[in-house]
Amino acid sequence: xxxxxxxxxxxxxxxxxxxxxxxxxxxxxxxxxxxxxxxxxxxxxxxxxxxxxxxxxxxxxxxxxxxxxxxxxxxxxxxxxxxxxxxxxxxxxxxxxxxxxxxxxxxxxxxxxxxxxxxxxxxxxxxxxxxxxxxxxxxxxxxxxxxxxxxxxxxxxxxxxxxxxxxxxxxxxxxxxxxxxxxxxxxxxxxxxxxxxxxxxxxxxxxxxxxxxxxxxxxxxxxxxxxxxxxxxxxxxxxxxxxxxxxxxxxxxxxxxxxxxxxxxxxxxxxxxxxxxxxxxxxxxxxxxxxxxxxxxxxxxxxxxxxxxxxxxxxxxxxxxxxxxxxxxxxxxxxxxxxxxxxxxxxxxxxxxxxxxxxxxxxxxxxxx
Amino acid sequence: xxxxxxxxxxxxxxxxxxxxxxxxxxxxxxxxxxxxxxxxxxxxxxxxxxxxxxxxxxxxxxxxxxxxxxxxxxxxxxxxxxxxxxxxxxxxxxxxxxxxxxxxxxxxxxxxxxxxxxxxxxxxxxxxxxxxxxxxxxxxxxxxxxxxxxxxxxxxxxxxxxxxxxxxxxxxxxxxxxxxxxxxxxxxxxxxxxxxxxxxxxxxxxxxxxxxxxxxxxxxxxxxxxxxxxxxxxxxxxxxxxxxxxxxxxxxxxxxxxxxxxxxxxxxxxxxxxxxxxxxxxxxxxxxxxxxxxxxxxxxxxxxxxxxxxxxxxxxxxxxxxxxxxxxxxxxxxxxxxxxxxxxxxxxxxxxxxxxxxxxxxxxxxxxx
Numbered sequence: 213x214x215x216x217x218x219x220x221x222x223x224x225x226x227x228x229x230x231x232x233x234x235x236x237x238x239x240x241x242x243x244x245x246x247x248x249x250x251x252x253x254x255x256x257x258x259x260x261x262x263x264x265x266x267x268x269x270x271x272x273x274x275x276x277x278x279x280x281x282x283x284x285x286x287x288x289x290x291x292x293x294x295x296x297x298x299x300x301x302x303x304x305x306x307x308x309x310x311x312x313x314x315x316x317x318x319x320x321x322x323x324x325x326x327x328x329x330x331x332x333x334x335x336x337x338x339x340x341x342x343x344x345x346x347x348x349x350x351x352x353x354x355x356x357x358x359x360x361x362x363x364x365x366x367x368x369x370x371x372x373x374x375x376x377x378x379x380x381x382x383x384x385x386x387x388x389x390x391x392x393x394x395x396x397x398x399x400x401x402x403x404x405x406x407x408x409x410x411x412x413x414x415x416x417x418x419x420x421x422x423x424x425x426x427x428x429x430x431x432x433x434x435x436x437x438x439x440x441x442x443x444x445x446x447x448x449x450x451x452x453x454x455x456x457x458x459x460x461x462x463x464x465x466x467x468x469x470x471x472x473x474x475x476x477x478x479x480x481x482x483x484x485x486x487x488x489x490x491x492x493x494x495x496x497x498x499x500x501x502x503x504x505x506x507x508x509x510x511x512x513x514x515x516x517x518x519x520x521x522x523x524x525x526x527x528x529x530x531x532x533x534x535x536x537x538x539x540x541x542x543x544x545x546x547x548x549x550x551x552x553x554x555x556x557x558x559x560x561x562x563x564x565x566x567x568x569x570x571x572x573x574x575x576x577x578x579x580x581x
Numbered sequence: 582x583x584x585x586x587x588x589x590x591x592x593x594x595x596x597x598x599x600x601x602x603x604x605x606x607x608x609x610x611x612x613x614x615x616x617x618x619x620x621x622x623x624x625x626x627x628x629x630x631x632x633x634x635x636x637x638x639x640x641x642x643x644x645x646x647x648x649x650x651x652x653x654x655x656x657x658x659x660x661x662x663x664x665x666x667x668x669x670x671x672x673x674x675x676x677x678x679x680x681x682x683x684x685x686x687x688x689x690x691x692x693x694x695x696x697x698x699x700x701x702x703x704x705x706x707x708x709x710x711x712x713x714x715x716x717x718x719x720x721x722x723x724x725x726x727x728x729x730x731x732x733x734x735x736x737x738x739x740x741x742x743x744x745x746x747x748x749x750x751x752x753x754x755x756x757x758x759x760x761x762x763x764x765x766x767x768x769x770x771x772x773x774x775x776x777x778x779x780x781x782x783x784x785x786x787x788x789x790x791x792x793x794x795x796x797x798x799x800x801x802x803x804x805x806x807x808x809x810x811x812x813x814x815x816x817x818x819x820x821x822x823x824x825x826x827x828x829x830x831x832x833x834x835x836x837x838x839x840x841x842x843x844x845x846x847x848x849x850x851x852x853x854x855x856x857x858x859x860x861x862x863x864x865x866x867x868x869x870x871x872x873x874x875x876x877x878x879x880x881x882x883x884x885x886x887x888x889x890x891x892x893x894x895x896x897x898x899x900x901x902x903x904x905x906x907x908x909x910x911x912x913x914x915x916x917x918x919x920x921x922x923x924x925x926x927x928x929x930x931x932x933x934x935x936x937x938x939x940x941x942x943x944x945x946x947x948x949x950x
Binding site for chain 2: 269277278300301307348351356363365373470
């Protein structure tokens with residue numbers, strides 16, 4: 213085995229089968245920069261990192277064919293999203309993301325070029341978020357490409373999902389439904405080119421390419437409000453918080469279950485993403501349904517005491533982040549209702565289940581244990 | 582979605598497709614006990630755990646068809662080993678294992694019974710090692726069952742692999758080759774029954790069922806010396822340490838590369854596992870080759886200054902752990918030699934590569950980045 217000189221250039225068309233695990237690891241190591249707080253980085257039995265008294269830990273996985281298809285867009289977006297979904301979890305606890313370990317299961321025909329693309333996106337996102345990649349693992353698999361990231365963050369004042377109280381407002385950040393609308397068009401053949409522009413419109417025949425592009429980007433490169441949760445925790449404004457990965461209906465019920473309260477949502481005030489709404493007008497998906505049930509918006513769901521909503525809005529202005537009170541928590545066993553004018557109807561979550569619908573794709577990339 | 586009462590009994594024959602991700606998560610959550618130092622456990626966006634100033638992090642994966650076959654033995658052994666391979670990494674850094682997150686990718690036809698078996702073994706091993714399972718993730722996959730664990734440990738005085746010096750003794754703990762010998766018989770059809778006894782001997786027609794059983798157990802349920810590294814670090818006895826996951830030849834070269842030294846091994850003193858040797862006598866695999874190149878023994882490889890070898894043995898006696906000086910580190914570019922009597926021959930590592938030999942199984946379950 214030759215190992216002279218880190219970062220020797222590899223043929224980008226070479227496959228895992230050509231390069232082997234050791235060659236691949238050497239290549240990846242040469243790409244990953246040292247980071248602050250990292251005493252022992254990649255290359256030993258374990259990484260050793262500086263931590264505080266309270267450490268947050270989360271893990272989330274992207275599986276090819278379940279959470280993404282490689283023809284949807286450039287490989288770097290897969291790497292970005294694999295980290296982003298974990299960043300969203302740390303942010304929803306009001307944590308500061310610090311260290312990531314990356315576990316890759318790779319089919320033998322994966323090329324260095326494709327893997328480099330994934331790492332381009334992953335390392336770019338890590339640099340944006342102040343995260344150091346400190347370790348990982350590479351394994352062969354006879355199955356699909358799988359990228360599993362565990363992210364450690366620093367915690368202090370935490371935002372939990374089990375503190376919602378009857379009378380609290382149900383508040384969401386940002387707009388909802390764009391990622392789910394984008395997913396539908398990707399499943400219909402739309403493709404994002406390497407330059408970030410639409411390379412195929414797929415089944416879409418309407419106008420509004422800007423809206424289509426915005427929704428596809430929302431699906432392939434989500435942008436959670438990463439610092440907002442920390443600001444809320446510092447000001448002690450909210451009773452509960454979680455990220456909207458699974459769709460508003462499913463996640464709101466999860467918060468109700470954790471907090472032992474019920475909740476209602478006013479359909480008239482849902483902040484349906486304007487691009488998703490625009491696509492609907494031109495024959496696209498139902499924007500309202502995408503906003504209510506579609507997942508992967510990675511915005512925040514908050515339980516806010518009514519007298520703190522003004523303070524919340526003051527903080528949100530600083531971050532240029534829309535916040536919308538869409539309903540209220542109430543006494544009673546965990547359940548959801550939807551308000552239409554004066555009427556209340558039972559609201560059933562419609563988050564898809566990977567296991568239950570073989571061949572379909574659930575809106576949430578995975579479920580957290 | 583009904584969620585009344587945690588731990589509602591599930592039909593053990595039910596599959597993931599029957600139960601769905603949410604039902605599955607509810608079931609798993611009900612099984613996982615709270616642990617010391619865990620402020621927020623399973624069920625929120627991220628876990629929150631108490632940590633010290635230095636945290637060790639490692640991740641390792643078991644992929645069905647690459648690292649195990651479910652017909653080899655009971656499901657609980659898969660769960661045990663998935664944690665053990667990570668425990669070995671933390672132990673080789675002289676750390677104390679504390680918190681695990683478990684990421685499962687499951688085919689839709691996985692039964693609750695099988696998954697419960699995996700968790701039985703995982704939680705049993707966690708309890709033995711003082712580890713709390715604090716979070717995880719469940720995802721569907723169209724590919725093989727994959728269990729990816731990230732383990733956090735407390736670190737203080739660390740043992741690294743890059744400190745070997747010319748003149749240090751090459752020392753290994755325990756005996757070598759049993760796991761590789763066991764693997765060969767499993768690949769030949771030997772099977773371990775649920776009661777821990779041999780249910781099929783496969784291609785094996787010799788006597789020595791005790792040796793066969795011992796080697797198969799070494800492969801399916803490895804027992805690394807988990808506390809020995811910490812004792813060594815406290816007494817400042819060794820210059821470098823790493824675990825033997827990949828086989829002595831491959832791992833020794835890795836230590837040479839990290840430390841920028843060469844090394845030689847004396848073939849006459851290798852501590853070939855007596856059960857592996859016994860099997861060879863009766864027509865089994867080559868015990869010497871299994872000890873030299875076979876992986877997954879999860880013993881320790883150490884670089885020990887000659888004047889500290891006595892102290893090392895004193896500590897090893899306390900743990901009832903054999904330690905053997907098998908060679909020496911030397912100046913020169915990283916490379917290995919084998920000593921046979923007075924002759925030295927170049928030694929080339931023979932660790933298998935998953936990617937390079939499609940259909941074959943590498944001795945190391947995976948390679949660490």
